[in-house]
Amino acid sequence: MIRAIQLPGRPGSGELPPEAATLDELLAELLACFVDQFPRPRRFAFYGHSLGALVAFKLAQALAERGDPTPAFLAVSGRRGPTSPLRGKKLWDLEQGPLLDALRSMGGMPPLLLESPKWRQVFLPSMRADLRLSDEYRHTGNALIDVPVLAFRGAGDPIVQPEELEAWRNIAQGSFERHEFPGNHFFSAEGTQALQRRLQSEMALLLRGNATQRAATCT
Secondary structure, three states: OOOOOOOOOOOOOOOOOHHHOOHHHHHHHHHHHHHHHOOOOOOOOEEEEOHHHHHHHHHHHHHHHHOOOOOOOEEEEOOOOOOOOOOOOOOOOOOHHHHHHHHHHHOOOOHHHHOOHHHHHHHHHHHHHHHHHHHOOOOOOOOOEOOOEEEEEEOOOOOOOHHHHHHHHHHEOOOEEEEEEOEOOOEOHHHHHHHHHHHHHHHHHHHOOOOOOOOOOOO
16 A cells, blocks of 8 residues: 655645744654554555655654654655755745746656646745755754665756765665666656666565565665
């Protein structure tokens, strides 16, 4: 069973304005929801893309700190490792024109969508809020997590460089793998299919109870 997470304050998720919550506040809500609703000790895994990768990591770390079961693996894509500082410019506070240009460079968004005034009115505020949480994040304290980590990147991603993806290795006490697939920040159709195959393979091992620690050497 796959469950998707929609952060509070995003379109369709509730009344909370996007800018009203910090990442820690959002994490507290997500953690309470997960602990309350997810049946345990069933095995599970986390996957997150871009800001979602950071949220998945923080949620896994919070579970470990509570002494609760942790994911069988953490799959992340489209984001620098939590301990890696932001190297490029901040996107969240760009003027609308430059921000739309940046979004175009990421791929995966139809040009007609980006040109739609209605789309801009509805989705740009929450997108800026997500970018702000990611751009402004600075990790403090222990970042290690004893969970296998799989990290993925679009080969042409303009905002996540290979060494920034490699930085996920710094938080992995368990095994670590990284892969590049076709696409930019958002994977192409071919890249998405490759990512899905990799995750399906990993989940098949998990469901058979055969997920094992890998030699230190995602999604």
